[in-house]
Amino acid sequence: MVRSIQRIVVPFQIGSNSMVSFILRRILVSILILIAASFLMYMLVAYSVDPLADLRSSNNPNKEALISARVQLLHLDVAPPLRWALWLGGAAKCLIPFANACDLGSTISNAQVTDILPQALGSTVQLVTLALVLAVVLGISIGIITALRQYSGLDNTMTFISFFLYSLPAFLVAVLLKEFVALGFNNFLADPVISWYWLVIIGVLIGAIFQSLVGGDRRRRLIVFASVGGATFLLLWLMSATGWFLTPGLGPVAMIILIGGIALGATALMAGLQNRKALITASINGAIGIIAYFAIQPPLNISSVATVAILAIITLAVGLVSGWLVGGYDRGQNMRVGAVPAVPSSSATLIDRFMQSWSQYLQDTNGRPIATVGSSTPNLDGDIWVTGLDTFTHLLLPTIALLLISFASYTRYSRAGMLEVLNQDYIRTARAKGLPERTVIVRHAFRNVLIPITTLVAFDVGALLGGAIITERVFAIPGMGFLFSAGLSRGDLNPVMGYFVVIAIMAILFNFLADLAYASLDPRVRVR
Amino acid sequence: MTINNEPIVTDEPTIESKAPESQGRIIFRRFMGNKMAVTSVILVVFIILFSISAIGVGPIHGWWKYTYTELNDQVNQGAPSLEHPFGQDRIGKDYFALVMRGIQNSFIVMIVLGGIASVVGVVVGAVAGYYRGFVDALLMRITDVFIVIPALVIGSVVGHWAGGLGAPLLAIMLGFFSWMGIARLVRGEFLSLREREFVEAARVAGASDRRIIFKHILPNAAGVVIVSTTLIMASAILLETALSFLGYGIKAPDVSLGLLISQNESAFQTRPWLFWWPGLFIVALALLVNFVGDGLRDAFDPRHRRFKLRQMQEELPESGDERA
Numbered sequence A: 001m002v003r004s005i006q007r008i009v010v011p012f013q014i015g016s017n018s019m020v021s022f023i024l025r026r027i028l029v030s031i032l033i034l035i036a037a038s039f040l041m042y043m044l045v046a047y048s049v050d051p052l053a054d055l056r057s058s059n060n061p062n063k064e065a066l067i068s069a070r071v072q073l074l075h076l077d078v079a080p081p082l083r084w085a086l087w088l089g090g091a092a093k094c095l096i097p098f099a100n101a102c103d104l105g106s107t108i109s110n111a112q113v114t115d116i117l118p119q120a121l122g123s124t125v126q127l128v129t130l131a132l133v134l135a136v137v138l139g140i141s142i143g144i145i146t147a148l149r150q151y152s153g154l155d156n157t158m159t160f161i162s163f164f165l166y167s168l169p170a171f172l173v174a175v176l177l178k179e180f181v182a183l184g185f186n187n188f189l190a191d192p193v194i195s196w197y198w199l200v201i202i203g204v205l206i207g208a209i210f211q212s213l214v215g216g217d218r219r220r221r222l223i224v225f226a227s228v229g230g231a232t233f234l235l236l237w238l239m240s241a242t243g244w245f246l247t248p249g250l251g252p253v254a255m256i257i258l259i260g261g262i263a264l265g266a267t268a269l270m271a272g273l274q275n276r277k278a279l280i281t282a283s284i285n286g287a288i289g290i291i292a293y294f295a296i297q298p299p300l301n302i303s304s305v306a307t308v309a310i311l312a313i314i315t316l317a318v319g320l321v322s323g324w325l326v327g328g329y330d331r332g333q334n335m336r337v338g339a340v341p342a343v344p345s346s347s348a349t350l351i352d353r354f355m356q357s358w359s360q361y362l363q364d365t366n367g368r369p370i371a372t373v374g375s376s377t378p379n380l381d382g383d384i385w386v387t388g389l390d391t392f393t394h395l396l397l398p399t400i401a402l403l404l405i406s407f408a409s410y411t412r413y414s415r416a417g418m419l420e421v422l423n424q425d426y427i428r429t430a431r432a433k434g435l436p437e438r439t440v441i442v443r444h445a446f447r448n449v450l451i452p453i454t455t456l457v458a459f460d461v462g463a464l465l466g467g468a469i470i471t472e473r474v475f476a477i478p479g480m481g482f483l484f485s486a487g488l489s490r491g492d493l494n495p496v497m498g499y500f501v502v503i504a505i506m507a508i509l510f511n512f513l514a515d516l517a518y519a520s521l522d523p524r525v526r527v528r
Numbered sequence B: 001m002t003i004n005n006e007p008i009v010t011d012e013p014t015i016e017s018k019a020p021e022s023q024g025r026i027i028f029r030r031f032m033g034n035k036m037a038v039t040s041v042i043l044v045v046f047i048i049l050f051s052i053s054a055i056g057v058g059p060i061h062g063w064w065k066y067t068y069t070e071l072n073d074q075v076n077q078g079a080p081s082l083e084h085p086f087g088q089d090r091i092g093k094d095y096f097a098l099v100m101r102g103i104q105n106s107f108i109v110m111i112v113l114g115g116i117a118s119v120v121g122v123v124v125g126a127v128a129g130y131y132r133g134f135v136d137a138l139l140m141r142i143t144d145v146f147i148v149i150p151a152l153v154i155g156s157v158v159g160h161w162a163g164g165l166g167a168p169l170l171a172i173m174l175g176f177f178s179w180m181g182i183a184r185l186v187r188g189e190f191l192s193l194r195e196r197e198f199v200e201a202a203r204v205a206g207a208s209d210r211r212i213i214f215k216h217i218l219p220n221a222a223g224v225v226i227v228s229t230t231l232i233m234a235s236a237i238l239l240e241t242a243l244s245f246l247g248y249g250i251k252a253p254d255v256s257l258g259l260l261i262s263q264n265e266s267a268f269q270t271r272p273w274l275f276w277w278p279g280l281f282i283v284a285l286a287l288l289v290n291f292v293g294d295g296l297r298d299a300f301d302p303r304h305r306r307f308k309l310r311q312m313q314e315e316l317p318e319s320g321d322e323r324a
Helices: A017-048 A063-074 A080-095 A113-148 A153-166 A170-190 A196-214 A218-241 A251-270 A276-301 A305-326 A331-356 A358-364 A384-422 A425-432 A437-464 A469-474 A480-490 A493-521 B023-032 B035-055 B095-131 B133-148 B151-165 B167-175 B180-193 B197-204 B209-246 B257-263 B273-300 B309-315
Strands: none
Touching: A017 A080, A017 A493, A017 B133, A017 B151, A080 A493, A113 A153, A113 A384, A113 A437, A113 A469, A113 A480, A113 A493, A153 A196, A153 A384, A153 B273, A170 A384, A170 A469, A170 B209, A170 B257, A170 B273, A196 A218, A251 A276, A251 A331, A251 A437, A276 A305, A276 A331, A305 A331, A331 A358, A331 A384, A358 A384, A384 A437, A384 A469, A425 A437, A437 A493, A469 A480, A469 B151, A469 B209, A480 A493, A480 B151, A493 B133, A493 B151, B023 B035, B023 B273, B035 B095, B035 B273, B095 B133, B095 B167, B095 B180, B095 B209, B095 B257, B095 B273, B133 B180, B151 B167, B151 B209, B167 B209, B180 B209, B197 B209, B209 B257, B209 B273, B257 B273
16 A cells, blocks of 8 residues: 555655645646646647638638738737747736736637636536536445455446446447437326336346345345335336326325435444434434424425525534434434434435426426436526426436446445455454444445545546536537537637646646545555 | 375375476466456457458458448438348448448557557656656656646547548557556556566676666566556547547548447437447447456456555556546
8 A cells, every 4th residue: 555655755744844845846846747738738739720710711701801810819920839838928827816817818709718717617517516426425335335245246247337337438328318318208208107017127127136235045135126126116106107207206205214214224324223322313313304394395495595505504413413412422423323314314305395396397398308408498497496407407417427437437446445455454353353244344444445535536526627528518518528629629729728727737636635635544655 | 003105195286297387378377267358359359350351451352242431322221131231321331331440440549559558658667667766757747747638638639630640640649648557557567676686687697778678677567568558458449439429530531430429429319220330349349358458457466456546547447537
């Protein structure tokens, strides 16, 4: 582990002198790398595009005047290396704090790059956030489950699936999602009845997945398979028969079951069910969640984003405080048990509220809700629930596409990391002490797996903020990747360089943060 | 008390009784024991030979009766038929020939890009790791400069520039921007191998630096190079098809599997086969090459693989975000 980082000289503690000099040196080197990389990029782009192509082929009578105006605007009469120096001079002004003198040049159509960058970055952040969070959560959970069931059917299937996902081009995923999921689901909504053979197929599939998750002997697996498969079959049949897909909702009964399940599951995972205090905390919070579900409906109808955020903070606070009040020998654990289930149960409440607006939204979109292009329906007005649904249906497919692509690597990393950690001596020690398996896995193994994963997430955030060039292209989302590819196709140098500056800074910054996180989480790592 | 005078018979041959195997043979035998990897090698070779023999190379004609450029009459409204097993595109070109040409181009990009990336990466990494000090620092900062730009971004720019020049030139250009991973890995290997006794012995015997680097150290670092080159090849297939899909890779009238998909994206509802065949072959080629790389990795390093984040990042196939 130490050797793999390859920076072994001076030990440091955060705040010490060597740490400061390490950071300063690192920043200096990063700036030099950034300048060199921008030169490379500038030369490559400047010599490969022709910003005057559209004017040369135009039949406009004042073609000459237009050409000379553009040459003036973009300094095209200056040789590219010197033009790069001009550009760098403008970009360097961004470093002056609060002067607002940032100048990244203008586009072909005379818009300032500094004006269009924030919009594009906003769209991209909106697009990648959910995909990244889901990929990390799902990837790590599946990676750990497959490591615990190494060489089982589930493990082998997931290994194959992750290889398959590695080999799947992003554009293929995106186009397939567009053609199958969007059109298929929209067509299905026209007549939302699931035919019986689909019910059987889905039931068998879900049952098969769950029996492999549970493991154990054949009898236990058969019981799980039959009960989960049968329940899925019944549930889908009910949903189909009652027209649930047109007027969906969780309803009080489902909410009570759901919140109860979440509270129990979180306790089992984080503290163990035999921990009475934790169980009490979880039950209190579950009860509060259910009461809140009924109490909160009228205010939610007239809510804005801000009120929802305030409610979320209150929910977390209630979880933490109730955990502290219940007390016991480990208050910190109780507070976590109180706060963590608060998040999924309040999200369930929100999802339920969104679902109540579904039929309204269906009417607004003529019964074809899942969008394939853009990031919002034009001329749609409604409360935050309808516009929220609109964002959801637009981001659903690109998010799935990004999720499928990045999820595989998290599965592989966390599986490999878990297997590695489980072979360590301290795990054997923990087992030998007689700790319950839950504690061994969650407290001793899982936390150590998270250290390298943290750095992986940091890299990924940096890379994803650069936008998903292909996904944004296929789904016509005006994000960073779109800015880049549109600029390149038009021969527009300055937006391409603006894009580059953002992604390069992100890459260097998050790489740096990853190293710092690693060094502070893992005391064995030393920096030079 | 009885004394057992019989000699002890074991199934395992003693060390002396068996001729020692060379390192290469051991690795080869291990690789051949991996059914998945061997099947993948056979399938990749078969697909490539099939595509070359079907439509031929350059002026030489293959056994298939159509070429990828000629326009034919529409048979069965372009749907797959006995005459055109993969169907025809909108203007009547035989889709089998088009797909075969796309496979050939993917193959060219894979080999050329992988070759150039590994040669440049090995030279940079070897020089940096062997000489250390200032040379190392300089070369590694240059590597950092190249690494800052994501593969797809630099690929788009380079492809925009060199895409119209055909697959080999595009692959050469892309190769010069794909060597950074290998260079870092090779440098790491060299840093540790150069301290070993056999290098010391070679130096005492008066071997030149070039001889030590290429004859003594490099063969010991071959595993890392071969494995990561194979994985770079798999991602090269995906990079080329993605670039061609975006319009920065191989351009019409030449054919790429990615370009075929982007040309026929709008026809998905009416002529789905125009979409399925290229998609199938991209996934099949990339998947098979990934399996080969995985098999090679197991063959070179059968011990329990220690979990090292940095190393895994460079050895694993292109991580998702680069392709997004």
